[in-house]
Structures are given as structure tokens and as C-alpha cells.
Amino acid sequence: MNDPQSLHDLSYEELEQFITADGIKAVHAHSLWRLLHWDASLLEMESCQNLLGPLRRWIEEYVGEDKRFFLDHPEQVADIRSSDGMTRKFLLKLRDGQTIETVLMGYDGRHTACVSTQVGCAMGCVFCATGQMGFTRHLRPGEIIAQVLHVQRVLRRDYGKRLRNLVLMGMGEPLHNYDAVMRAMSVMADVRGPSLSTQRITISTVGVVPAILRMAEEKAPYNLALSLHGANQAQRSALIPVGKKWRMEELLDACRTYNQKVGKGIFIEWTLIAGANDSPEVARELAELLRGIDVHINLIPLNPTEGFAGTATATQAGLQFQKILRAAGYPVTFRQRRGIDVAAGCGQLKSERTKLTQSSAEKLQPAQSAPN
Numbered sequence: 036m037n038d039p040q041s042l043h044d045l046s047y048e049e050l051e052q053f054i055t056a057d058g059i060k061a062v063h064a065h066s067l068w069r070l071l072h073w074d075a076s077l078l079e080m081e082s083c084q085n086l087l088g089p090l091r092r093w094i095e096e097y098v099g100e101d102k103r104f105f106l107d108h109p110e111q112v113a114d115i116r117s118s119d120g121m122t123r124k125f126l127l128k129l130r131d132g133q134t135i136e137t138v139l140m141g142y143d144g145r146h147t148a149c150v151s152t153q154v155g156c157a158m159g160c161v162f163c164a165t166g167q168m169g170f171t172r173h174l175r176p177g178e179i180i181a182q183v184l185h186v187q188r189v190l191r192r193d194y195g196k197r198l199r200n201l202v203l204m205g206m207g208e209p210l211h212n213y214d215a216v217m218r219a220m221s222v223m224a225d226v227r228g229p230s231l232s233t234q235r236i237t238i239s240t241v242g243v244v245p246a247i248l249r250m251a252e253e254k255a256p257y258n259l260a261l262s263l264h265g266a267n268q269a270q271r272s273a274l275i276p277v278g279k280k281w282r283m284e285e286l287l288d289a290c291r292t293y294n295q296k297v298g299k300g301i302f303i304e305w306t307l308i309a310g311a312n313d314s315p316e317v318a319r320e321l322a323e324l325l326r327g328i329d330v331h332i333n334l335i336p337l338n339p340t341e342g343f344a345g346t347a348t349a350t351q352a353g354l355q356f357q358k359i360l361r362a363a364g365y366p367v368t369f370r371q372r373r374g375i376d377v378a379a380g381c382g383q384l385k386s387e388r389t390k391l392t393q394s395s396a397e398k399l400q401p402a403q404s405a406p407n
């Protein structure tokens with residue numbers, strides 16, 4: 036028998052092919068697809084009972100552990116809640132025992148899921164906890180989708196809400212795992228399934244130039260967020276090692292190409308690090324650097340991590356940085372730091388597997404009530 040395959044890895048067309056090859060009418064693919072990606076309750080027998088006989092028998096015969104197909108349904112190892120109650124970080128265990136982190140943020144009445152795309156990360160950004168742990172493996176599409184489904188289940192169960200926004204800013208560099216990410220996102224945006232608006236899906240990158248150009252060529256309909264962090268080659272490379280591989284000029288050219296081909300602006304993510312990239316001179320240099328590129332700049336003070344000694348820019352200095360960029364004509368948002376007390380902020384995600392001994396797991400507090 037071939038290796039078991041995840042039903043969550045399949046495209047709609049592949050799912051249809053599989054079931055029709057087994058004599059099930061193509062029309063049943065729609066019900067199965069909905070169960071997999073919409074209410075995600077295929078595991079509940081009650082839902083299966085409502086399916087028409089042939090599809091129900093197909094599921095009973097072929098879907099489950101040690102069968103031809105399995106479902107991506109990671110085990111929740113921990114559910115950790117920030118002190119302001121607005122952020123929840125889930126530690127999820129995959130089939131091979133690897134663990135990843137997924138974050139639910141519930142600010143301003145909007146719920147956003149931040150999902151991981153890799154176990155670890157190969158990019159090695161010096162201020163980032165995930166970068167500090169190194170790269171283990173890419174996630175499959177189903178493992179990316181399963182994180183969104185997990186957050187959706189929590190939202191429905193605990194808050195009676197639907198997920199509106201999705202950001203790929205968890206563990207890993209999404210564009211280093213391009214095919215799996217794009218497949219997962221096309222499922223998320225599928226109107227027959229989760230039906231998330233492509234305008235509310237944001238893919239982040241640290242600047243993988245060939246993949247940005249591929250997104251431009253394919254006119255990928257999602258938002259693109261570029262972590263820049265440096266206003267010149269030396270400043271950027273000191274924080275982001277892959278800045279040496281895909282140099283600044285090349286990166287900016289890719290941004291212009293993306294603007295032209297996709298017809299959309301780019302979110303520039305800027306981590307403000309005291310004394311490293313937060314001076315008025317750097318703000319002016321950045322304004323010059325981005326001249327002619329359609330961008331929206333997001334400033335966020337550094338979140339602390341164990342492996343980096345840098346500290347966050349003081350609020351006054353951050354606001355001054357913002358003022359200079361605004362005066363130069365850029366839309367700029369000064370973002371609040373969220374969930375840093377549970378290490379769920381930007382750059383803080385790191386698999387807790389190595390730390391999660393029996394005793395420390397006991398200290399993790401499950402969420403008690405809704406954040407809002």
C-alpha cells in the first residue's frame with residue numbers, strides 16, 4: 036500500500052478524482068470538502084451520519100489512522116493566554132511529534148490567526164526566536180490548513196465568532212515553502228470551503244527575491260508583507276543574514292515588479308531596535324530608499340527573545356521615526372506589541388517542545404474566558 040496521504044493536502048480537483056475513481060459521484064466531493072475545510076467536524080460521527088450512504092461508506096473504509104487517507108488534526112499540547120486576555124498561543128503537536136505554534140489575536144473586535152509554515156526556520160534573523168532554533172522541516176499544506184481550522188474551532192466554541200484575518204507570520208519563512216503555502220492559501224480562499232477573503236490573508240517574507248517575483252508573475256492575490264528592518268545593505272544584513280544573498284537593490288527591484296504586475300502595495304515591516312535602526316537619520320534614509328515604491332510601513336518595537344541582546348525602541352523615538360516617514364509621504368502605522376508576556380509576539384515564536392517538560396507543562400494556564 037502507498038503511504039497514507041492527508042485529505043487536507045488535496046486540492047478540490049484531486050479529492051474529486053480520488054472519490055470518483057472509487058465509484059463515488061463527483062457531486063459528493065462538495066460535501067466532503069465542506070466537512071474538511073468549513074466546519075472541520077468530519078471526525079464527529081454525527082456529521083458523518085448526515086452524509087449520503089456512498090460517501091459515508093467511503094470515509095469509513097478509507098479515512099482514519101492506518102488507512103489510505105488521514106486527517107490533519109494536530110493535538111493541542113498547550114493553550115497559553117496573555118495577561119490582557121487578547122492573545123492565545125497554541126502549541127500544536129504534529130503526527131511526527133514535531134511541535135509548532137499558532138496564535139489567535141483578538142483585538143479591536145477582529146480575530147486574526149497567525150500560523151506557522153515551517154518547523155523552525157532557515158533564515159536565521161538574529162532577533163528572532165524561531166531563527167535561533169534553526170530549520171527542521173517544511174510544513175505540508177494540510178498542516179498549515181489544520182492550524183487555521185484549529186483557531187476557527189476555538190473561535191466558534193469559545194467566542195461564537197468567525198475568523199476574518201489570517202497572517203502567515205508564525206514560525207518559518209512562508210516563501211521558503213512556496214508551493215505548500217500557496218496551495219494552503221488557495222484552499223483558505225475557496226468559496227466552497229473556508230472562503231476567507233484574499234484581501235484578509237497576508238503572507239510575510241524576509242525577502243526571498245525569486246519567490247516575490249514568482250508571486251508577481253502568478254499575480255498571487257494575497258497581501259505581501261516584507262520584513263525590511265534595515266535602510267541600507269549593511270544595516271539589513273547585520274539583522275537578516277539572507278540579506279547578503281538577496282541584496283538590497285535586487286530586493287527593491289522585486290518590490291517594484293510586484294507593484295507593477297500585481298497592482299498592489301507592499302506592507303513594509305520594520306522592527307524598531309534601540310540604537311540599531313531607529314534614529315531620525317535611518318528614518319530619512321528609509322524614506323529615500325523606498326521612494327517610488329507603493330508601500331505601507333508598519334513599525335513595531337522589538338519583542339524580547341533569549342538569544343538577542345537588543346532592546347525595543349522607546350515610544351517617543353518610535354513616534355519620531357513615524358513622523359519623519361509620514362512627512363515624507365508614507366502611510367505608517369505604529370503597531371502595539373501584543374502577547375509578549377506569553378512569547379506570542381512577532382519574532383518570539385519558538386517550539387516549546389524542548390522546554391515543555393512535564394513540570395513546565397503543568398504551569399501553562401489554559402484559557403478560562405473570552406478575551407473580549
Ligand code: SF4
Nearest residue numbers: 156158160163166207
Ligand atoms: S523573522 Fe521570520 S524569516 Fe526571520 S528567522 Fe524568524 S521566522 Fe524566520
